[in-house]
Amino acid sequence: MEEEKRIKRPRGVARLIPGKCIACGARCEASCNKDAIEMNEKGEPVINTEKCIGCRKCVKICPAEAIEMYFTPEEQKILAEIAAKEKKTGVKEVSAEEAAILAEIKEYKGVWVFVEHTEGDPAVVSWELLGAGAELAKKLGVELCSVVIGDKVENLCQESIAYGASKVYVVDSPVFHYYRTEAYYKAICYLVEKYKPEIMLIGATGLGRDLAGAVATKLSTGLTADCTGLAIDDKGFLLQTRPAFGGNIMATILTERTRPQMSTVRPHVMTMPSYDKSRKGEIIREAVPIKEEEIAVKVLEVVEDAKGAECIDLEGADIIVSGGRGMKAKENFALLQQLADELGGVVGCSRAVVEAKWMPVDRQVGQTGKTVRPKIYIACGISGAIQHLVGMQTSDVIIAINQDKQAPIFEVATYGIVGDVFQVVPALIKRIRESRGKA
Ligand SMILES: Cc1cc2nc3c(=O)[nH]c(=O)nc-3n(C[C@H](O)[C@H](O)[C@H](O)COP(=O)(O)OP(=O)(O)OC[C@H]3O[C@@H](n4cnc5c(N)ncnc54)[C@H](O)[C@@H]3O)c2cc1C
Numbered sequence: 001m002e003e004e005k006r007i008k009r010p011r012g013v014a015r016l017i018p019g020k021c022i023a024c025g026a027r028c029e030a031s032c033n034k035d036a037i038e039m040n041e042k043g044e045p046v047i048n049t050e051k052c053i054g055c056r057k058c059v060k061i062c063p064a065e066a067i068e069m070y071f072t073p074e075e076q077k078i079l080a081e082i083a084a085k086e087k088k089t090g091v092k093e094v095s096a097e098e099a100a101i102l103a104e105i106k107e108y109k110g111v112w113v114f115v116e117h118t119e120g121d122p123a124v125v126s127w128e129l130l131g132a133g134a135e136l137a138k139k140l141g142v143e144l145c146s147v148v149i150g151d152k153v154e155n156l157c158q159e160s161i162a163y164g165a166s167k168v169y170v171v172d173s174p175v176f177h178y179y180r181t182e183a184y185y186k187a188i189c190y191l192v193e194k195y196k197p198e199i200m201l202i203g204a205t206g207l208g209r210d211l212a213g214a215v216a217t218k219l220s221t222g223l224t225a226d227c228t229g230l231a232i233d234d235k236g237f238l239l240q241t242r243p244a245f246g247g248n249i250m251a252t253i254l255t256e257r258t259r260p261q262m263s264t265v266r267p268h269v270m271t272m273p274s275y276d277k278s279r280k281g282e283i284i285r286e287a288v289p290i291k292e293e294e295i296a297v298k299v300l301e302v303v304e305d306a307k308g309a310e311c312i313d314l315e316g317a318d319i320i321v322s323g324g325r326g327m328k329a330k331e332n333f334a335l336l337q338q339l340a341d342e343l344g345g346v347v348g349c350s351r352a353v354v355e356a357k358w359m360p361v362d363r364q365v366g367q368t369g370k371t372v373r374p375k376i377y378i379a380c381g382i383s384g385a386i387q388h389l390v391g392m393q394t395s396d397v398i399i400a401i402n403q404d405k406q407a408p409i410f411e412v413a414t415y416g417i418v419g420d421v422f423q424v425v426p427a428l429i430k431r432i433r434e435s436r437g438k439a
């Protein structure tokens, strides 16, 4: 039987809708990688229809919905034919270009986690990501793999397996002794191009953010930074959830047309997986062709952060006593320090407190501060704005003390105390001291 002739779906060209452009600053021009848009003196786009390939990027990015797709009458006729055919057969036509993209995407398999370390000392976020990656790999029915790059890092391969990886890709050479963007991103891109993973997870640390951006740019793929949730939808896409618009909404982002789907996740957002030294896994050693003389950056000296009395490890603390604007003044944080001392914890705070200069910025918990996951988080005089909650809501136990019983902090609290912090906190300290037989 003769195969039915395939109708090519016309793509159209972009066209400005008169009077709708708000001259937002040439977002449309920046989005067009075919150089089909130039801006005129009024700050409006002039679209070159000879160069336009109808990719719709400018249409999607325009905040004023000022650009539309234009189809000639002949093209409109073809579109109507395709629509009628799809209605009749119930099958949606896929363009040749779309089919090629789908075929390429299908070649990518497996969930990868980059193992961050400093001269062999692993960053805990890498193991947390193996825990999250295991869930994703299970849902997709694929392998969970880790990527270890460094110098004499065999121990990290075994650790990766103990934390759940079934396969480890390791690149071990003196050129990777210190983290340098160029060497590391080239090594990862080499592995990705060779083994084609569908998902790549990296810790949202200083190093991880630097590396993930470089890798995603080089591979021309999507990257969602600072995810607070990862899941798989029924089509097998990675659902990457993160706060957006100043934390006022949670956005779920999909990378539908490129691979790998890349996400960074802050430390302590995901749960640590179990550690089992008896687990077995495969180690694949790769020699990436990168030479020292090709790397422009040289590490001359490593200077450690000063660890003064003021420097505390908020992210690693098991107990955090955190204060908000309800503490009223800088000196009242001494009260929270007393409670923290009694419990063996540290003092954190909200951004309002940092802005009031009552506490230094390294104590701030939240979206623009630290993400913490202590065993106990005691929120004193903190209202519970979404930007604060995203930094602490996964704490094991949350105790909220607030005089306003409607405060949103109570929605995430395990235990809520409606009352005045200046009465409740001294009472707690007294009770703890009494129970320990102290005066
Ligand atoms: C882009 C962006 C990023 C942000 N990032 C962060 C961030 O990382 N971290 C962060 O914390 N915020 C952040 N914010 C700010 C956030 O929106 C809130 O403004 C901030 O968290 C409020 O701090 P607060 O709860 O201490 O103060 P308030 O909202 O003023 O709350 C004070 C609370 O104290 C209670 N209170 C007052 N007196 C007493 C008392 N005597 N006893 C008991 N309770 C009392 C009040 O009932 C109130 O609920 C960000 C905002 C934006 C726009």
Ligand code: SF4
Pocket (backbone or CB within 6 Å): 013, 014, 031, 032, 033, 034, 035, 036, 037, 047, 051, 052, 053, 054, 055, 056, 057, 058, 059
């Ligand atoms: S549709 Fe694509 S190619 Fe055409 S002008 Fe817009 S961004 Fe450029």
Ligand code: SF4
Pocket (backbone or CB within 6 Å): 020, 021, 022, 023, 024, 025, 026, 027, 028, 029, 043, 044, 045, 061, 062, 063, 064, 065, 066, 067
């Ligand atoms: S993106 Fe839209 S609003 Fe901004 S300059 Fe282009 S057409 Fe105008």
